Amino acid sequence: QVQLVESGGGLVQPGGSLRLSCAASLSVFGRYDMAWYRQAPGRQRELVARIPSGGILVYADSVKGRFTISRDNVKNMVYLQMNSLKPEDTAVYYCNANLGYQNFWGQGTQVTVSS
Numbered sequence: 001q002v003q004l005v006e007s008g009g010g011l012v013q014p015g016g017s018l019r020l021s022c023a024a025s026l027s028v029f030g031r032y033d034m035a036w037y038r039q040a041p042g043r044q045r046e047l048v049a050r051i052p053s054g055g056i057l058v059y060a061d062s063v064k065g066r067f068t069i070s071r072d073n074v075k076n077m078v079y080l081q082m083n084s085l086k087p088e089d090t091a092v093y094y095c096n097a098n099l100g101y102q103n104f105w106g107q108g109t110q111v112t113v114s115s
Contacts, residue, residue, distance in 0.1 A: 002026055002104050006097045009059075012085055016113070018025045020051035020080040022095030022106060031075040031100045048093070049080060050094030062088075087115045 008020040026032055035050040048068035050058040057069060068081040078095060090113050095106035 002097075004014055004097060004106035005104045006093065006109040009093060009111045010114045011114065013115050014086060014113055016085050017081070017083045018085065018111060020093055020095075020109060020111075022078045024076045024078065024095070024097055024111060026076060026104075029076040032097045032102075034069075034078040035098070036069060036078075036095040037094045037096055038089075038106075039094070040088075040091040043091075045094070049061045051078065053099075059087050064111055071091065084110070085111075089113050 005023045005027040006020060008018060008025050010018060012018050021038065022029040031053050033052045035051060036048040037045050039045040046060065046064055049067055050059050051069045051071050059067065066082065066084045071078045090111060092110050094108045097104045
């Protein structure tokens with residue numbers, strides 16, 4: 001059974017940092033495109049960052065220069081380093097794995113940026 005388990009969310013002050021982690025129980029993890037999405041209350045889920053199995057990293061304009069996505073294909077992990085956090089980054093953050101017709105989601109982790 002495929003599982004994506006996020007961790008690392010929490011409450012942080014504006015300007016602070018958090019590192020989200022996603023542990024993936026996927027065979028051939030290295031072949032999956034991995035991504036982080038987020039959904040704020042009353043808004044649609046949106047792409048934050050994507051790290052393909054091979055290719056160019058993609059970031060939402062709103063997080064460029066502040067967030068960094070990375071992956072460890074040995075540990076089956078994907079990370080999102082979030083720096084210079086802003087209140088508008090407040091959302092539930094979801095890990096996503098995609099390989100063709102296979103698309104999986106984690107349960108999400110709450111990130112709240114507030115003073």
